[in-house]
Amino acid sequence: MKRMLPVAELARDVRFQHVRVEDTVFDPRNISPAAQTNGLAPTAVNASDNARGLMHGIFVGEIQALEGAGRTCFDFDTGDAREQAPFAMKLDMARQCWDEARHVEISCKLAEHMGSEIGEFAEQTLLYEAACNPDPVLRLTGVNRALEGLAIDVFTTMKNFGTTLSDPVLEFCEDWMLADEVTHVKMGSDWLRRLTLKDPDRLKNALEFQRSVDKLFSFGGFRGEHDESPVHLARNFRRLAGFSDDEIAELVDIAAQAYADAQAQQQIQADAAAAVAVAASAN
Numbered sequence: 001m002k003r004m005l006p007v008a009e010l011a012r013d014v015r016f017q018h019v020r021v022e023d024t025v026f027d028p029r030n031i032s033p034a035a036q037t038n039g040l041a042p043t044a045v046n047a048s049d050n051a052r053g054l055m056h057g058i059f060v061g062e063i064q065a066l067e068g069a070g071r072t073c074f075d076f077d078t079g080d081a082r083e084q085a086p087f088a089m090k091l092d093m094a095r096q097c098w099d100e101a102r103h104v105e106i107s108c109k110l111a112e113h114m115g116s117e118i119g120e121f122a123e124q125t126l127l128y129e130a131a132c133n134p135d136p137v138l139r140l141t142g143v144n145r146a147l148e149g150l151a152i153d154v155f156t157t158m159k160n161f162g163t164t165l166s167d168p169v170l171e172f173c174e175d176w177m178l179a180d181e182v183t184h185v186k187m188g189s190d191w192l193r194r195l196t197l198k199d200p201d202r203l204k205n206a207l208e209f210q211r212s213v214d215k216l217f218s219f220g221g222f223r224g225e226h227d228e229s230p231v232h233l234a235r236n237f238r239r240l241a242g243f244s245d246d247e248i249a250e251l252v253d254i255a256a257q258a259y260a261d262a263q264a265q266q267q268i269q270a271d272a273a274a275a276v277a278v279a280a281s282a283n
Contacts, residue, residue, distance in 0.1 A: 003075045004132060007125050010067065015119035016060075021216075024124045040157065040230045042164055050230070051161060052114050056121040058154060059107035061147075065184075066100035068131025068143050069093045076136055082202075085136045086195075092187045099180040106173050113169055130213055137195050141206040144188020146213035151181045152241060153223055156234040182241045189242025214251060218258035225252055226259065 002009075012018070039050035072093045076085035085093075111117065130142035155178040162170030196203035217223065223231040233255070235248055243251075 001074065004134065005071060007129050007132065010125070010128065012123075017119055017122045019122040019124050021124050021126045021129065024126075038228050038230050040161055048114075051158070052111070052116040053121050054154065054158065054230075055107065055111050055114055056116055056118075058151075058158070059104065059111055059118070060123040061127050061151065062100050062103040062107050064125060064128040064131070065143070065148070065151075066097055066104060068128055068139070069096040069100060071131055072136065072139055073097070083135075089136070089191050089195075092191070096184050096187070099184065103177050103180065106177060110170060110173055126213075126216065133209075135206075137192065137202060137206045138209050140188045140192050140195070141210035142213050144184055145192065146210045147217070148181055148184045148188065149214075149238065149241070149243070150217050150223065150231075152178065152185060152237045153231050153234050155181055156237060157231045178237065182237050185238070185241035185243075211250075211254065214254050215258065218255045222258075224255035224259055229255070229259075 038044065040047055040054070044050065070093075072085060073090045076083070076090075078084060078087050078090060080086055108118065127143065127147045130147060131139055133139050133142060155174045159171055159174035159178060162168070162172075162174060192203070192206060196206065223229060223233065225233060233248065233251060238248055238251075239245075
């Protein structure tokens with residue numbers, strides 16, 4: 001079997017529709033005024049559709065998390081060298097595969113419960129692409145700390161959504177998966193510190209890679225502290241997963257900057273549209 005499997009060779013059937021990460025990140029709808037509102041609020045007109053879209057995103061994310069953890073077990077030789085993965089770390093990744101396989105099944109059933117089906121929404125593959133990094137430490141920060149950390153926030157949000165709508169199935173399932181995600185992030189936090197204990201430069205580079213992934217998934221305010229963010233930071237669960245208060249504060253700053261950037265882009269677009277209108281009326 002091939003090591004370092006590229007994203008283009010992932011096994012998918014005809015139901016899955018792939019969209020490039022670049023198309024998702026730079027989609028102009030992400031900085032539109034509509035994107036700066038909480039689409040999961042019970043009063044939101046499209047709350048049900050938005051929740052189904054997020055649930056489908058969780059489903060394909062769990063598939064990629066399963067694939068990424070499995071690749072980490074296989075892609076690296078076992079050992080303590082820089083380019084290797086310790087046997088105990090591979091055991092943790094194998095345990096994560098078990099969890100993620102269960103999450104795929106649960107998420108598929110939840111999508112059906114919410115009136116959706118596989119392929120109704122597109123799949124972007126940033127999670128797996130982060131898991132393709134040839135450095136096992138960067139995989140830990142990109143996947144287990146950044147993207148699994150996002151999963152903590154998303155599952156908490158969906159659990160609360162189920163509570164608000166008095167949906168015990170959604171609430172229970174999200175709460176169950178949330179407990180696993182806290183464990184996955186904690187494994188990433190612990191192994192990051194162990195593998196970089198005597199290499200501060202490697203730790204610095206790994207945390208910078210994590211920040212880059214976190215910025216991509218802030219999506220102009222998708223995750224943040226203000227009321228209009230669909231997904232809020234789950235501070236207490238992140239602490240349980242090994243995040244320090246300083247790291248949580250940095251995430252808040254990243255989310256706030258992403259929101260401010262989106263608003264600035266909105267203003268630029270509005271000014272450009274106004275200039276075009278003025279020029280048209282002058283003619």
